[in-house]
Amino acid sequence: MTPSPLAARLTAPRGPLFFPVTAYGPGGEVDLDVYRAHVRQGVQAGAAAVFACCGTGEFHALTPEEFQDCVRAAVEATAGRVPVVAGAGYGTALAVRYARLAEEAGADGLLAMPPYLVLAGQEGLLRHYREVAAAASLPVIVYQRDNAVFSPRAVVELARTEGIVGLKDGLGDLDLMQRIVSAVRTEVPGDFLYFNGLPTAEQTQLAYRGLGVTLYSSAVFCFVPEIALAFHQALRTGDDATAHRLLDGFYRPFTELRAQGRGYAVALVKAGVRLGGLDVGEVRPPLHEPAGDHVKRLAEVIERGYALLEEAR
Numbered sequence: 001m002t003p004s005p006l007a008a009r010l011t012a013p014r015g016p017l018f019f020p021v022t023a024y025g026p027g028g029e030v031d032l033d034v035y036r037a038h039v040r041q042g043v044q045a046g047a048a049a050v051f052a053c054c055g056t057g058e059f060h061a062l063t064p065e066e067f068q069d070c071v072r073a074a075v076e077a078t079a080g081r082v083p084v085v086a087g088a089g090y091g092t093a094l095a096v097r098y099a100r101l102a103e104e105a106g107a108d109g110l111l112a113m114p115p116y117l118v119l120a121g122q123e124g125l126l127r128h129y130r131e132v133a134a135a136a137s138l139p140v141i142v143y144q145r146d147n148a149v150f151s152p153r154a155v156v157e158l159a160r161t162e163g164i165v166g167l168k169d170g171l172g173d174l175d176l177m178q179r180i181v182s183a184v185r186t187e188v189p190g191d192f193l194y195f196n197g198l199p200t201a202e203q204t205q206l207a208y209r210g211l212g213v214t215l216y217s218s219a220v221f222c223f224v225p226e227i228a229l230a231f232h233q234a235l236r237t238g239d240d241a242t243a244h245r246l247l248d249g250f251y252r253p254f255t256e257l258r259a260q261g262r263g264y265a266v267a268l269v270k271a272g273v274r275l276g277g278l279d280v281g282e283v284r285p286p287l288h289e290p291a292g293d294h295v296k297r298l299a300e301v302i303e304r305g306y307a308l309l310e311e312a313r
Helices: 005-010 032-045 064-078 092-105 122-135 152-159 174-187 201-210 225-237 240-258 264-275 292-312
Strands: 049-052 084-088 109-112 140-144 164-169 193-196 215-218
Touching (some): 005 164, 032 049, 032 064, 032 225, 049 064, 064 092, 084 092, 092 109, 092 122, 109 122, 122 140, 122 152, 152 164, 152 174, 174 201, 193 201, 201 240, 225 240, 225 292, 240 292, 264 292
Parallel strands (some): 049 084, 109 140, 140 164, 164 193, 193 215
8 A cells, every 4th residue: 555645635634525416407417617616615615625426426327428527627626725536436347437537537536436236255346446446546445335345354455455545434334344444454554544434424423433434424515514514623623512412403303304215315415505505406317306395304404503503602
């Protein structure tokens, strides 16, 4: 494992990791102007990095051409102020293609999604991610979830692979994560990055912090950046009272609302961005829009979250 500029920039971020939604126009086409505005707003609000065209950004719904256009737009909008990490996924051949498209577009790194559909063994998964890492000069963060679950030994091998700098966990098995962290710390010199990648990661971040995992994705930063920043600051400073207040009054109600519909981890976030005044369009199929009463409840949860910030002042 060799150090990378991306790893250095992500080691101790002073703001949340921003996973922007992808903006669509009235006809369903990608709206790059609105997307750039969304990315700029997030960077101006205090994001430490932009993860473009990943899960929240509907990577699954984009053509390769749209993907590259969006990554390039994110790079333009950030103007070098924060790193841009792009998604890459599907089977090995397509993941390699997306890696190269992201590099051509100016991305600083890759978030390598699970392979498409198949249940592969550890040997096959290692081969897949090694080929993705070798396809471009970009540092790679491997996303553990669904059909890409790794043994501690496999993560040690990933950490030894040139170009792979971190693991994002979307599984939520804390026992497995503790064993992974311990194995890599014991056997691989240097710093390997770990991310909490569960939906609404703030909800579980106090537990991940106990494992030494301080990095986490923040989808809610898309539509309530002030709340996300307050929570991030509370974690950084050890202000658990503020973290608990936001968990109890905002994050838990939001998570419970998110559980009311399949795909709401994306669709509800996009609805929140629209409630904030930026028309990023609807989600693409096979996702669907939240029910009207759920959007109304989302507005109430957001209002309560901002009220909590006011009470703390």
